[in-house]
Amino acid sequence: xxxxxxxxxxxxxxxxxxxxxxxxxxxxxxxxxxxxxxxxxxxxxxxxxxxxxxxxxxxxxxxxxxxxxxxxxxxxxxxxxxxxxxxxxxxxxxxxxxxxxxxxxxxxxxxxxxxxxxxxxxxxxxxxxxxxxxxxxxxxxxxxxxxxxxxxxxxxxxxxxxxxxxxxxxxxxxxxxxxxxxxxxxxxxxxxxxxxxxxxxxxxxxxxxxxxxxxxx
Amino acid sequence: xxxxxxxxxxxxxxxxxxxxxxxxxxxxxxxxxxxxxxxxxxxxxxxxxxxxxxxxxxxxxxxxxxxxxxxxxxxxxxxxxxxxxxxxxxxxxxxxxxxxxxxxxxxxxxxxxxxxxxxxxxxxxxxxxxxxxxxxxxxxxxxxxxxxxxxxxxxxxxxxxxxxxxxxxxxxxxxxxxxxxxxxxxxxxxxxxxxxxxxxxxxxxxxxxxxxxxxxxxxxxxxxxxxxxxxxxxxxxxxxxxxxxxxxxxxxxxxxxxxxxxxxxxxxxxxxxxxxxxxxxxxxxxxxxxxxxxxxxxxxxxxxxxxxxxxxxxxxxxxxxxxxxxxxxxxxxxxxxxxxxxxxxxxxxxxxxxxxxxx
Numbered sequence: 001x002x003x004x005x006x007x008x009x010x011x012x013x014x015x016x017x018x019x020x021x022x023x024x025x026x027x028x029x030x031x032x033x034x035x036x037x038x039x040x041x042x043x044x045x046x047x048x049x050x051x052x053x054x055x056x057x058x059x060x061x062x063x064x065x066x067x068x069x070x071x072x073x074x075x076x077x078x079x080x081x082x083x084x085x086x087x088x089x090x091x092x093x094x095x096x097x098x099x100x101x102x103x104x105x106x107x108x109x110x111x112x113x114x115x116x117x118x119x120x121x122x123x124x125x126x127x128x129x130x131x132x133x134x135x136x137x138x139x140x141x142x143x144x145x146x147x148x149x150x151x152x153x154x155x156x157x158x159x160x161x162x163x164x165x166x167x168x169x170x171x172x173x174x175x176x177x178x179x180x181x182x183x184x185x186x187x188x189x190x191x192x193x194x195x196x197x198x199x200x201x202x203x204x205x206x207x208x209x210x211x212x213x214x215x216x217x
Numbered sequence: 218x219x220x221x222x223x224x225x226x227x228x229x230x231x232x233x234x235x236x237x238x239x240x241x242x243x244x245x246x247x248x249x250x251x252x253x254x255x256x257x258x259x260x261x262x263x264x265x266x267x268x269x270x271x272x273x274x275x276x277x278x279x280x281x282x283x284x285x286x287x288x289x290x291x292x293x294x295x296x297x298x299x300x301x302x303x304x305x306x307x308x309x310x311x312x313x314x315x316x317x318x319x320x321x322x323x324x325x326x327x328x329x330x331x332x333x334x335x336x337x338x339x340x341x342x343x344x345x346x347x348x349x350x351x352x353x354x355x356x357x358x359x360x361x362x363x364x365x366x367x368x369x370x371x372x373x374x375x376x377x378x379x380x381x382x383x384x385x386x387x388x389x390x391x392x393x394x395x396x397x398x399x400x401x402x403x404x405x406x407x408x409x410x411x412x413x414x415x416x417x418x419x420x421x422x423x424x425x426x427x428x429x430x431x432x433x434x435x436x437x438x439x440x441x442x443x444x445x446x447x448x449x450x451x452x453x454x455x456x457x458x459x460x461x462x463x464x465x466x467x468x469x470x471x472x473x474x475x476x477x478x479x480x481x482x483x484x485x486x487x488x489x490x491x492x493x494x495x496x497x498x499x500x501x502x503x504x505x506x507x508x509x510x511x512x513x514x515x516x517x518x519x520x521x522x523x524x525x526x527x528x529x530x531x532x533x534x535x536x537x538x539x540x541x542x543x544x545x546x547x548x549x550x551x552x553x554x555x556x557x558x559x560x561x562x563x564x565x566x567x568x569x570x571x572x573x574x575x576x
Contacts, residue, residue: 117309124269124380125323126298128291135326139313213313215354 015170022095030103091168106148150206223277239434255431302371306383361392381413507533
């Protein structure tokens with residue numbers, strides 16, 4: 001292996017940094033969009049045809065752009081937000097725009113799984129739309145939301161690897177610049193193993209959390 | 218208490234308009250246990266949902282305590298909804314929360330103080346008999362227990378009205394009975410007016426004092442439960458009454474009649490809201506020179522009053538049978554002779570009823 005352990009450790013930290021920051025903001029964006037997509041749809045508590053017909057295509061559009069293209073396409077926007085178009089921080093902007101709409105679809109699905117009768121009971125109690133979301137929809141969908149976020153996190157790890165293309169740093173970057181371009185198969189292997197372990201850990205945490213919430217032993 | 222005035226609800230289904238409620242006029246009095254019965258698709262679900270505006274009528278009004286809820290502001294509406302509890306066929310409880318948290322929910326939404334929530338929730342849980350299950354989760358309970366939680370949740374805001382949407386349809390007969398008894402206690406102990414919809418005539422028989430029969434978005438018959446059971450007018454009503462009070466005569470009795478046409482005569486005695494406590498049968502046997510054999514009987518109780526029919530065979534001289542017949546009629550018991558050729562007609566009737574019930 002032609003890279004030092006320090007480079008690998010730094011790359012892992014960079015990956016975790018990109019994943020956590022973009023997951024945080026992406027999840028906020030995803031929750032807002034996902035909840036909006038559910039409650040403004042036809043027959044739901046805040047039915048709003050106009051709003052739905054604007055948000056829905058935007059989410060679809062962002063979802064349909066491959067990440068590697070999104071990464072390059074929004075460089076001016078990225079520069080506007082964080083002042084630079086290269087480096088780890090610069091990679092976070094497209095990562096958020098990529099993962100946010102993805103999370104919103106997952107959240108939409110989780111919330112739609114909640115039995116309509118629950119919403120009916122909430123309405124009968126005189127709950128406001130905000131209370132229905134906060135006290136009924138989100139708690140009932142919580143275990144399923146945890147799984148959604150877990151899936152999104154793993155998707156995000158994959159996306160950060162591509163951030164290497166804009167000099168984003170992280171494990172993907174190391175695999176590309178040291179492994180692929182310098183024919184260092186050992187480095188590629190090491191980064192892949194680390195990624196696999198990372199995904200395994202995140203998936204198990206997500207699963208055990210979800211099982212605990214559903215009180216399945 | 219609840220007044221439906223020309224209440225109409227139309228749904229747009231594709232190109233056509235479906236009238237789920239077609240000019241409903243109905244009044245539920247304070248203290249009633251009012252049952253609305255009908256086949257699925259009759260519109261009864263929509264009807265009960267207009268009371269707390271889960272469905273808004275497209276025309277006409279629904280007055281609750283004289284107030285038209287559609288005229289209220291959102292805040293006022295929330296206040297009024299606290300006076301209307303509702304329970305559901307599938308309970309609609311939150312699986313993510315404990316029994317206590319589920320029951321506390323309506324109070325929590327209203328921003329009630331923690332200490333008050335605690336005392337009120339314990340009170341209703343004790344009333345429904347689930348005080349020891351407060352910290353259990355919903356999926357750990359049986360169907361009957363779930364409905365008890367539903368009832369506790371509906372009662373915790375101390376409502377004046379309880380709406381029951383097929384509340385026992387997902388329960389087995391034994392559990393249905395215990396839930397109905399609980400609802401009766403709710404009605405008596407808290408003087409809560411109950412409006413319930415169901416497709417089971419047993420439910421109407423067991424606890425309702427008034428009943429309305431719905432078909433195609435309209436009320437086709439309405440009245441006192443005793444009156445409807447004793448003299449149903451519409452075919453649908455007759456079918457429903459037949460489903461719990463079988464007043465048809467078993468075929469075996471017709472067979473017997475065909476065989477002997479001597480000194481035996483068979484009568485159908487109908488007890489409708491009369492005191493069956495008086496020993497009519499034995500009195501007849503003592504007073505007149507006739508033997509009385511009970512061939513078949515079906516007596517049930519409606520609001521504490523026996524209701525049903527007995528098929529008896531009177532054996533003896535013609536004149537004595539005639540005297541006995543008049544004597545029984547004098548006791549306010551309807552008495553009809555059963556003749557052999559009636560059996561043919563009865564067969565046809567039963568077949569058509571069968572189709573109506575299953576189709």
